[in-house]
Amino acid sequence: MIKNKIANLISDDEILIIYSGNTKNKNHDVDYPFRCNSNFWYLTNLNQQNCCIIFYKDESSLKSTLFCEQPSKFNKIWSDDILSFSEAKSLSNADSVEDISNLENFIIEMKKKKILCNEDRLNHIMHALRSIKTNYEISKIQKAIDVTIEAFLKVYNNLTNYSYEYEIQADILHTFYKNNMDWGYWPIIGSGANTCVLHYTKNNSIINKEQLLLIDAGASNEFYSADLTRTIPTNKIFTKKQKLIYQIVLDAQYYAIELVKPGISLREINDLTRIFLLNEIRKYNIEDDIDNVFPHLISHSLGIDVHDGLNNDILKENMIITIEPGLYFKNGMYKNIGIRIEDDILVTKNSHINMSASLPKTIQDLQNL
Ligand SMILES: [Mn+2]
Numbered sequence: 001m002i003k004n005k006i007a008n009l010i011s012d013d014e015i016l017i018i019y020s021g022n023t024k025n026k027n028h029d030v031d032y033p034f035r036c037n038s039n040f041w042y043l044t045n046l047n048q049q050n051c052c053i054i055f056y057k058d059e060s061s062l063k064s065t066l067f068c069e070q071p072s073k074f075n076k077i078w079s080d081d082i083l084s085f086s087e088a089k090s091l092s093n094a095d096s097v098e099d100i101s102n103l104e105n106f107i108i109e110m111k112k113k114k115i116l117c118n119e120d121r122l123n124h125i126m127h128a129l130r131s132i133k134t135n136y137e138i139s140k141i142q143k144a145i146d147v148t149i150e151a152f153l154k155v156y157n158n159l160t161n162y163s164y165e166y167e168i169q170a171d172i173l174h175t176f177y178k179n180n181m182d183w184g185y186w187p188i189i190g191s192g193a194n195t196c197v198l199h200y201t202k203n204n205s206i207i208n209k210e211q212l213l214l215i216d217a218g219a220s221n222e223f224y225s226a227d228l229t230r231t232i233p234t235n236k237i238f239t240k241k242q243k244l245i246y247q248i249v250l251d252a253q254y255y256a257i258e259l260v261k262p263g264i265s266l267r268e269i270n271d272l273t274r275i276f277l278l279n280e281i282r283k284y285n286i287e288d289d290i291d292n293v294f295p296h297l298i299s300h301s302l303g304i305d306v307h308d309g310l311n312n313d314i315l316k317e318n319m320i321i322t323i324e325p326g327l328y329f330k331n332g333m334y335k336n337i338g339i340r341i342e343d344d345i346l347v348t349k350n351s352h353i354n355m356s357a358s359l360p361k362t363i364q365d366l367q368n369l
Helices: 002-009 040-043 075-076 086-094 100-111 121-131 137-162 164-180 194-195 240-259 266-282 363-367
Strands: 016-019 026-028 050-060 062-070 096-099 188-193 212-217 220-221 228-233 320-323 326-329 338-342 343-347 351-353
Touching: 002 062, 002 121, 002 194, 016 040, 016 100, 040 050, 040 086, 040 121, 050 100, 062 086, 062 100, 086 096, 086 343, 096 100, 137 164, 137 220, 137 228, 137 343, 164 188, 164 212, 164 220, 164 338, 188 194, 194 212, 194 220, 194 326, 194 338, 212 338, 240 266, 240 320, 240 326, 240 338, 240 343, 240 363
Parallel strands: 062 096
Antiparallel strands: 016 050, 050 062, 188 212, 212 228, 320 343, 326 338, 343 351
């Protein structure tokens, strides 16, 4: 099915080349865990280093050749992580498999007749393929979301027992790992002033009472990521100021989610929601300039990568996007209040489904946990 789509996207004289990437060494004989290039995985289902997949047309019909290493005796003894050619062929559905040492010659020969897709062209083709999810991909992402919800609920249930942010990080990662999943991005666990640091990942501060706690985390289910954020008071009771800001962000999130349907662009959702937020903060004399307190976009597409593709899409059925408004106050009357609420939304034929709707987020629900 992917092959049919590629056949429609590339012209007869183009070659599409995608590398898997190589293992990164940590020190001496210790490597970081390998995770191949997302486009490579999308096209091959093969998480193996030092490989390359090439798509090209032969008399208008699409062909693919996979280049990879032969498993050596050494590899078989020590890591056994390189597949045989026949295993790689059946997993990737490539028409043929060749040794990686033949790659250079193959490309030289091809280039005599055809043009390599440059990076812009490649990104365009891959985005066209990856932004619309198949039912299989939607169910993979739903499972990643379900496990992420399990992790958040575990934290909610233990909330008053944590002393440091890293204890929460440990519980979240534990839930991912015991479900045989990985992290899609390193969890953001910020309390107090750290709630205002958008991509805070140190996660090593003490958690004080009567502060807010912002958790942004997503499990990765065989490459498919969730991306959820909740903000809760550390002692489960919102102060008056926290409540005011929280309700504004929550109302903005409901407003933005309702906008999601085929035909609207991420840009429009972003612009409309910024206006909504600006009107709210002006109404309560909180702040005059939205850029000072909401410095990020409201949405991005989600998939194999947590930030999966471009930000100027017109929504189509079976895209998955996040909706994540926030307000962050580093100074002033609302100092140390940083709030973001994020759900993952599937675009349907005429509307949308909130895939993470079961994770509590109203003030009442959070206070009654
Ligand atoms: Mn996000």
